[in-house]
Amino acid sequence: MSHPGQKNLMTDVAGLRVGNAHDETVLTGATVILCESPSVAGVAVAGGGPGTRETDLLGPDKLVDNVNAIVLSGGSAYGLAAADGVAAMLGARGVGYAMADVPGVPKTPIVPAAILYDLANRGDKDWQENPPYQALGRDAFEAAAEAFDLGRAGAGFGARAGKVRGGLGSASIVTEDGMSVGALAAINSFGSVYMPGTDAFWAWPFELNGEFGGVRPPADYAADAEDWGAAKQNPQLGQNTTIACVATDVALTPGQAHRVAQMALSGFSRAIRPVFAPFDGDVVFVVSTAQQPLPEPSPLALARLGELAASTLARAIARGVYEAQ
Secondary structure, eight states, X not given: OOBOOSSSSGGGSTTEEEEEEEETTTTEEEEEEEEEEEEEEEEEEOSSSOOEESOGGGSTTSSOOEEEEEEEESSGGXXXXXXXXXXXXXXXXXXXXXXXXXXXXXXXXXXXXXXXXXXXXXXXXXXXXXXXXHHHHXXXXXHOBSOOOOBSOGGGTTOEETTEEOEEEEEEEEOTTSOEEEEEEEEOOSSBSBOTTSSOBTTGGGOOTTTTOOOOOOTTOOOOTTOOTTSOSSOOTTSOOEEEEXXXXXXXXXXXXXXXHHHHHHHHHHHXXXXXXXXXXXXXXXXXXXXXXXXXXXXXXXXXXXXXXXXXXXXXXXXXXXXXX
């Protein structure tokens, strides 16, 4: 039977480390997912107001097949600079893409990124010409490890999930035949993660081992299609977003990673209501560390992997909000 990995974190997938950094004064932060070796990646963008870097590069028809890291950050467009900090750290270590090794020509680190909007959370954003994000990216890089904090941490440090505090969540699963999947999410959603009128998460059917409190809805619960519960009531354009990354140790092609990312989007739908709104910037990356081949027959195995990605992501979202409270 499938079960959470040893740490119930994304880093249960071999070949990854995760680092967080935050700024208490600004009320923001960044998270980096570091690949120990270049890894195939894909992405799916579903929100109406995304902020991203290098996502076009992840198309299955593009030249570069691998990434060196993924960055999730607060700060809206300013936060994309966190990836600059990570790229600088990788480049200084000779990590990156090059069509040929040429003396004196640096390699180019491939660091896709996505941001959420936390500029209006009452932190001190009077940074003038010196936003903190490049430094946060560097600090997150230095902090990368197999263990990392959840809740009010990293890219989720200044986030809000509907009317409650948002945060950083992670979860993992290992199948009976040895496939590993891990997910990490920074939750700053317009929609609510709770079922209206209850303390139960929308993602409760997917919970494992009481990882986000074990609360269940009443047996006679019926959802009202127009009751959004604790969603943000007066959203302004661009002030929301859940950004996430799913990882697996199964070898994927760029096209397969893209398909898993598309399937993983349903994890947002299972955990947040409403989601993918015009003022959300929801994005999910998928990373393959290629520690083992995809089981046969591959189309069915890929479908299994996509479903595992979705359910694990739903768990990570609920867990991030639970840990933040």
